[in-house]
Amino acid sequence: SWRQIKQRGMWPGGRYGHSAWTMGGKLYIAGGWKENSFSTDCWCFCPDTETWTQQDSAPSQIGFSSTVVVGDTAHVFCGSPAQTTHLTFSVSGGWHTEATIPFSVFGAGAVCMGTDIHVMGGNFHETNVHVYNTHSKGWRKTGNLPVSPGDSRACCISPDTVLLHHKGETVVGEDQRQKREAEAEKEKEREAKAQAEREAEAERERETAVSHLIALGVSAEDIPPGPISLADVVSQIVTCMTTSSKAFDAFTPDALPALQSLIDRARSFDLSALSTHILCLKQCVPVARGLSPSLSALRQFLKEHKREELVSEECPPLLVSLSELHSAYTPYHSALSHLDFDTAESLAFLQSASDLLDSINTTSLIPLPKDHASLSLGDKGKYFQAESFNSGVRELYAAALDIINSQRDIEACMLGLRDLDPPDTTLCDEVDTQAKGVLQMLEYLAPRQTESRALVSEYKALPTVSDTDI
Numbered sequence: 518s519w520r521q522i523k524q525r526g527m528w529p530g531g532r533y534g535h536s537a538w539t540m541g542g543k544l545y546i547a548g549g550w551k552e553n554s555f556s557t558d559c560w561c562f563c564p565d566t567e568t569w570t571q572q573d574s575a576p577s578q579i580g581f582s583s584t585v586v587v588g589d590t591a592h593v594f595c596g597s598p599a600q601t602t603h604l605t606f607s608v609s610g611g612w613h614t615e616a617t618i619p620f621s622v623f624g625a626g627a628v629c630m631g632t633d634i635h636v637m638g639g640n641f642h643e644t645n646v647h648v649y650n651t652h653s654k655g656w657r658k659t660g661n662l663p664v665s666p667g668d669s670r671a672c673c674i675s676p677d678t679v680l681l682h683h684k685g686e687t688v689v690g691e692d693q694r695q696k697r698e699a700e701a702e703k704e705k706e707r708e709a710k711a712q713a714e715r716e717a718e719a720e721r722e723r724e725t726a727v728s729h730l731i732a733l734g735v736s737a738e739d740i741p742p743g744p745i746s747l748a749d750v751v752s753q754i755v756t757c758m759t760t761s762s763k764a765f766d767a768f769t770p771d772a773l774p775a776l777q778s779l780i781d782r783a784r785s786f787d788l789s790a791l792s793t794h795i796l797c798l799k800q801c802v803p804v805a806r807g808l809s810p811s812l813s814a815l816r817q818f819l820k821e822h823k824r825e826e827l828v829s830e831e832c833p834p835l836l837v838s839l840s841e842l843h844s845a846y847t848p849y850h851s852a853l854s855h856l857d858f859d860t861a862e863s864l865a866f867l868q869s870a871s872d873l874l875d876s877i878n879t880t881s882l883i884p885l886p887k888d889h890a891s892l893s894l895g896d897k898g899k900y901f902q903a904e905s906f907n908s909g910v911r912e913l914y915a916a917a918l919d920i921i922n923s924q925r926d927i928e929a930c931m932l933g934l935r936d937l938d939p940p941d942t943t944l945c946d947e948v949d950t951q952a953k954g955v956l957q958m959l960e961y962l963a964p965r966q967t968e969s970r971a972l973v974s975e976y977k978a979l980p981t982v983s984d985t986d987i
Contacts, residue, residue: 522567529571532546534582534596536549536582539586540591541589544561546559546562547575547579548595555578557574557579558571559575573611577602579604580623585627585628585634590606591606592604595623596625600621600641620645623640624640624669625637628679630692632652633649633651634649634651635648635659637669637679638667638669639669643662643667644663645658674689676699764883765883772906773902773906773909776880779876783916783920797863798933801939802933804853805940807848808853809938815843819955824954836959853940860940860942870920870923870927871927871931882907885907
């Protein structure tokens with residue numbers, strides 16, 4: 518419904534033939550005929566406050582213009598009296614004069630389609646249609662109208678359809694290029710959707726085929742990649758029925774003694790001792806990590822400052838340094854001496870468990886040919902031996918089930934010991950004894966060295982006695 522806006526504050530004067538557009542939720546008007554001339558003033562109406570605000574004036578007179586907004590810019594084709602003037606306006610940049618229009622026109626219909634502006638009909642322009650590219654800022658003529666409108670107005674009724682009205686006559690035009698592009702885009706989307714559906718269906722068929730093949734005993738490594746049709750499934754089954762696997766071809770009876778040895782190792786493995794050794798090593802890890810750098814620092818000090826050469830060195834600072842190093846070393850050495858187990862033995866036991874798991878992990882069942890009747894006599898003998906091997910593999914996994922279940926604990930402990938040498942108790946004791954001896958000597962030498970230097974300084978301060986006085 519319509520209602521009259523009450524005047525508040527400043528108010529634009531009456532006019533007609535002016536330019537009008539909306540931008541940023543506000544209404545703008547510019548120019549128009551008033552007081553016997555075309556004007557340049559520009560006003561902005563805010564619907565929220567229902568007030569007008571005067572803007573900067575346009576650089577040219579505006580009358581019977583055609584105005585189109587593209588993005589944040591209004592394009593004003595001034596009409597009268599400047600029939601070839603093209604102005605632009607934006608909130609941030611204000612007014613600008615663009616290049617001269619290559620034809621004369623006023624009262625034309627104009628619409629925005631994409632980022633192009635279509636100018637149609639109008640006085641002096643009649644049946645012509647020109648298009649302005651807002652990116653390249655260039656004009657091109659695109660055709661003619663089926664009518665000859667003078668003063669006219671136009672609007673878009675769809676992204677590619679324009680309605681042009683003139684003196685009670687209305688025509689509708691379509692932008693075939695945009696229409697074709699839109700249809701092509703839709704066709705592209707339909708094709709992409711159809712392709713995705715085909716790929717999804719192919720993936721579902723493959724999953725079904727793979728499950729059937731595995732259920733029939735086909736090894737996963739023998740199933741080809743990519744789409745699998747019903748014919749492929751049948752062919753693969755026939756192939757697996759009539760040919761042997763790579764593992765079967767590579768099998769030799771020499772693998773049987775090695776497998777039996779592995780079974781014996783799994784059976785003889787002392788699983789009850791595993792948890793004890795893991796617990797011991799978990800206690801040892803923090804001690805070893807703290808001991809290693811302090812032991813290295815202490816050994817380096819003892820290497821650089823030999824006991825027999827201490828008399829000729831600065832003993833007080835050496836005493837401070839060695840005391841600090843030995844204080845840092847002592848707690849870890851003490852903790853090591855209180856460990857009631859052999860670290861090297863526990864580490865060797867855990868390493869043997871890890872090696873056993875690696876060997877078990879690399880031992881697998883051998884896929885056997887489905888149709889052994891078609892095998893040669895030699896392959897039939899191999900088939901029998903491979904069956905014995907597979908029986909041994911099952912026996913191995915049954916014997917090693919408990920150690921397999923401990924794999925995570927073993928790997929976690931081995932990870933904690935990575936890049937860590939087990940502490941050598943004998944070496945640690947020797948370094949501690951040597952450090953204590955050097956520390957004892959420094960405690961003896963340091964105060965006496967300080968005292969002797971004080972005496973030397975006192976002696977040097979005494980006045981010299983001449984020979985005559987003597």
